Amino acid sequence: MKFTHTGLKDIIGLNKRNLEVIYVHNKRTHFPIVDNKITTKEYLKKGDIPCPETICVISNFFEIEKSLELLLSYDTFVVKPSRGRAGGGILLLERVNEKSWQTPSGKSISEEDLRKHFGDILFGVYSFGSSGDAVLVEKRIYPHSVFTDIYSDGVADIRIITFKKEPVMAMVRLPTDKSDGKANLHQGAIGIPVHIDSGLTGNAMIKGRKIETHPDSGAQLQGSSIPFWSQIIDMAVQSAELIPLGYLGIDFVIDKNLGPLILELNARPGLQIQVINEKGLAPLIFEGNNDI
Amino acid sequence: MTWSRKKIINLLIISLMTIMTVIIILKVSVFNYTFNSIIPKSGYRVHTWMTFTGNGDDLIARTYLPINGKRQTVSNEQIVSPEMEFRRNISTLHSSGEWTRYKADGPLRVDIYYDVRISPIIYEIDPLLTIEQNKDESLDQYLVETEFIQVNDPFIKDLALVLAGDDIYLLSVLNSFYKHVYDMGSRPFKGTTDAVTAAKLGEASCNGKSRLFISLTRQLGIPSRLVGGLILNNGSKKTSHQWIEVFISGHWVPFDTLNGHFASLPQNYLSLYRGDEALFRHSRNIAFDYRFDIRKKTISNDRLTSYLGERSFNIYNIFAAFFNINISFHILQFLLVIPLGVLVVTIFRNVIGLNTFGTFLPALMAMSIQSTGLIPGLLVFFFVIILTVVVRYPLEKLGLLHTPKLAIMMIVVIFSLLAIALLSNLPFLEFIPSLNSASLFPIAILTITSERFALTLSEEGTKKTSIIMIQTLIVMTFCYIVISSIALQALMISFPELLLAVISMNLWLGSWTGIRIIELFRFRSLFIERIK
Numbered sequence: 115m116k117f118t119h120t121g122l123k124d125i126i127g128l129n130k131r132n133l134e135v136i137y138v139h140n141k142r143t144h145f146p147i148v149d150n151k152i153t154t155k156e157y158l159k160k161g162d163i164p165c166p167e168t169i170c171v172i173s174n175f176f177e178i179e180k181s182l183e184l185l186l187s188y189d190t191f192v193v194k195p196s197r198g199r200a201g202g203g204i205l206l207l208e209r210v211n212e213k214s215w216q217t218p219s220g221k222s223i224s225e226e227d228l229r230k231h232f233g234d235i236l237f238g239v240y241s242f243g244s245s246g247d248a249v250l251v252e253k254r255i256y257p258h259s260v261f262t263d264i265y266s267d268g269v270a271d272i273r274i275i276t277f278k279k280e281p282v283m284a285m286v287r288l289p290t291d292k293s294d295g296k297a298n299l300h301q302g303a304i305g306i307p308v309h310i311d312s313g314l315t316g317n318a319m320i321k322g323r324k325i326e327t328h329p330d331s332g333a334q335l336q337g338s339s340i341p342f343w344s345q346i347i348d349m350a351v352q353s354a355e356l357i358p359l360g361y362l363g364i365d366f367v368i369d370k371n372l373g374p375l376i377l378e379l380n381a382r383p384g385l386q387i388q389v390i391n392e393k394g395l396a397p398l399i400f401e402g403n404n405d406i
Numbered sequence: 407m408t409w410s411r412k413k414i415i416n417l418l419i420i421s422l423m424t425i426m427t428v429i430i431i432l433k434v435s436v437f438n439y440t441f442n443s444i445i446p447k448s449g450y451r452v453h454t455w456m457t458f459t460g461n462g463d464d465l466i467a468r469t470y471l472p473i474n475g476k477r478q479t480v481s482n483e484q485i486v487s488p489e490m491e492f493r494r495n496i497s498t499l500h501s502s503g504e505w506t507r508y509k510a511d512g513p514l515r516v517d518i519y520y521d522v523r524i525s526p527i528i529y530e531i532d533p534l535l536t537i538e539q540n541k542d543e544s545l546d547q548y549l550v551e552t553e554f555i556q557v558n559d560p561f562i563k564d565l566a567l568v569l570a571g572d573d574i575y576l577l578s579v580l581n582s583f584y585k586h587v588y589d590m591g592s593r594p595f596k597g598t599t600d601a602v603t604a605a606k607l608g609e610a611s612c613n614g615k616s617r618l619f620i621s622l623t624r625q626l627g628i629p630s631r632l633v634g635g636l637i638l639n640n641g642s643k644k645t646s647h648q649w650i651e652v653f654i655s656g657h658w659v660p661f662d663t664l665n666g667h668f669a670s671l672p673q674n675y676l677s678l679y680r681g682d683e684a685l686f687r688h689s690r691n692i693a694f695d696y697r698f699d700i701r702k703k704t705i706s707n708d709r710l711t712s713y714l715g716e717r718s719f720n721i722y723n724i725f726a727a728f729f730n731i732n733i734s735f736h737i738l739q740f741l742l743v744i745p746l747g748v749l750v751v752t753i754f755r756n757v758i759g760l761n762t763f764g765t766f767l768p769a770l771m772a773m774s775i776q777s778t779g780l781i782p783g784l785l786v787f788f789f790v791i792i793l794t795v796v797v798r799y800p801l802e803k804l805g806l807l808h809t810p811k812l813a814i815m816m817i818v819v820i821f822s823l824l825a826i827a828l829l830s831n832l833p834f835l836e837f838i839p840s841l842n843s844a845s846l847f848p849i850a851i852l853t854i855t856s857e858r859f860a861l862t863l864s865e866e867g868t869k870k871t872s873i874i875m876i877q878t879l880i881v882m883t884f885c886y887i888v889i890s891s892i893a894l895q896a897l898m899i900s901f902p903e904l905l906l907a908v909i910s911m912n913l914w915l916g917s918w919t920g921i922r923i924i925e926l927f928r929f930r931s932l933f934i935e936r937i938k
Contacts, residue, residue: 121932121933121934122921122932122933124932125921125925125929125932125933127919127920127921127922127925127929128759128922128925129756129918129919129920129921129922130919130920130921133917133919134919202865202866226805227805230805230807233807233808234807234808237807237808237809238808239808239864239865240865242865322928322930322931385925385929386928388929388932389928389929389931389932392931392932393932394932
């Protein structure tokens with residue numbers, strides 16, 4: 115075991131990120147733009163940047179019944195808390211019969227359950243104590259085969275970190291059974307680094323441990339490249355130009371028919387991407403002088 | 407962080423620390439503050455209990471109560487004897503308590519509590535000091551022969567001659583007597599042994615040995631006396647102890663021929679009486695039983711307030727203004743250490759990297775268990791958490807909306823806590839920590855903790871919530887240790903300018919961008935390469 119001294123210097127920990135990156139480059143007044151998915155989509159629309167299509171938005175309790183009626187004509191959709199974090203409160207539903215649906219894991223959801231879920235979201239259960247939230251119902255994403263060939267459940271995403279409108283690091287987050295179909299690294303999803311210039315993927319990791327095959331499907335995880343990469347990079351740059359935040363985490367999905375779409379943006383992107391890329395963010399953000 | 411901002415922060419830190427250092431130096435060198443008078447010392451809490459059963463006649467019991475001396479300070483004394491009359495007798499040598507019950511019938515009990523701080527002592531006796539005839543009349547009583555101290559018995563006289571001969575030097579005589587008695591075998595304490603018996607048997611308990619030593623020294627005209635007391639160790643005991651004091655050059659110098667202390671005593675010898683007395687005296691036929699429960703504890707210096715009041719440049723006089731509006735010294739002392747508790751939280755979050763419910767909830771939690779203590783406090787929090795989970799489960803099944811569901815949980819938790827507070831007063835449930843003193847604040851904090859726990863359960867799931875809960879309890883424990891430290895409380899109230907250091911530390915932590923300790927583990931693959 116040996117220490118690579120340069121490695122330690124290059125890592126950005128929470129203290130450094132908060133004090134020297136977020137305080138400096140992300141003004142708190144702009145956080146609501148990216149914290150609220152509905153607002154984010156309005157901004158992205160202005161720049162014609164593709165994102166999943168909105169079916170309806172519920173901002174008040176009296177709108178629930180009308181929305182339920184509207185949803186009768188949809189066989190599948192995704193319910194999201196507009197101000198939710200880390201995928202909390204997101205419900206992907208497939209219709210079973212006129213008054214009930216089921217989730218990918220087979221759990222059945224009645225109309226009553228859905229009503230309650232809308233109520234919970236509006237009350238702010240998933241928005242961390244803020245005084246209420248809105249419901250965003252979107253069309254479902256059908257992931258591109260580059261992901262479904264490896265693992266058929268859940269939706270994989272691509273996270274790109276931009277700094278001062280320039281993409282600096284990227285990774286793919288691939289769901290597993292353990293992560294319950296969610297692209298959440300802390301819950302057991304696989305992280306795969308993506309080379310920012312070429313779109314080529316590197317060594318995959320689960321919870322800090324390198325792996326070569328997907329633990330549930332056994333599929334090979336090495337040596338692919340992300341399709342539409344230059345388009346994704348362009349979309350990242352354009353979004354960074356539209357949003358007045360210097361340090362952004364941008365989450366993409368690739369729909370098999372619609373191509374790359376932006377799912378959401380993040381004003382305080384996590385630091386795990388450094389572990390996945392086996393590289394610290396500091397040299398990419400603090401040019402030369404680390405003691406700014 | 408831009409250079410100018412960092413410079414300002416550093417400048418602030420330096421100024422604050424300088425001001426603080428100046429004030430402290432001023433207090434210590436010019437205004438006579440000494441740390442020794444401020445810092446609490448380790449001492450003991452002694453609980454003595456006596457039980458008796460009345461037989462219809464008058465019942466009297468007596469025992470000695472410790473008094474302040476050169477080496478010992480007694481404080482916080484509590485005498486609990488609800489069914490008996492209590493009277494205290496004080497003399498220059500010692501103080502005794504007497505409990506009486508007329509026509510006593512049935513079981514009776516006396517509980518005596520006190521805190522005591524004892525300083526160890528070592529005397530150095532000049533080897534050239536000679537044995538001189540005693541000219542002080544008040545010391546004559548310490549030279550006489552008594553029933554058990556047979557000074558003039560031929561056996562004792564011969565022994566003294568053999569050991570001391572014509573020696574005129576006090577130290578060497580004491581050494582020979584000491585060595586002889588100390589080298590004798592020891593016997594466990596069983597009744598009274600007089601000096602002659604001890605000498606003839608060649609072995610004795612502490613009282614036999616002490617009496618023998620004293621009869622030898624009195625033979626040579628050296629005033630000496632018995633001292634009775636307790637050797638304090640954590641735990642329960644029934645044996646008291648006896649040792650010796652010899653009058654040398656104006657001092658009563660202690661010796662223990664059983665445990666081996668020559669002209670010295672350690673810090674756990676508590677003196678209760680002087681002279682050949684019995685520690686307990688009581689009426690006959692009353693099934694008398696007793697015990698000593700002793701616990702080591704840190705005892706605050708209760709002369710601290712007056713000590714501070716006499717010093718210049720203290721804010722004791724500002725405190726007086728608080729006393730007038732009923733904020734006691736005790737509360738002020740407590741309030742002054744809260745910034746330290748909050749600093750503990752900051753260090754745990756920003757340096758170590760733990761995650762807790764609410765930023766300063768751990769500090770509030772630590773404050774709320776001050777009256778119950780740490781372990782009972784942790785138990786109460788565990789209870790509230792389990793209660794929260796149990797109550798939440800059926801409410802979840804009912805499928806209620808979020809805020810009303812939380813409201814029901816809160817009502818149940820609050821009333822359960824109140825019920826516990828009531829129950830803890832029942833005799834057979836004494837082990838339940840009571841929340842009675844300042845109850846509203848702890849109940850409020852417990853309720854808030856329950857709410858945050860339930861909220862996080864809904865939002866993050868069981869595993870993540872449990873991890874955060876454990877981290878919160880860890881931080882709370884460290885906060886508690888800091889806040890309840892008597893030493894820190896004494897320090898902060900004597901040197902409130904130390905708060906400037908606390909502010910400086912927070913200023914420094916506020917601009918520290920280093921890696922948190924937990925992150926070192928999380929990012930370890932980035933800077934440690936394993937050579938396969």
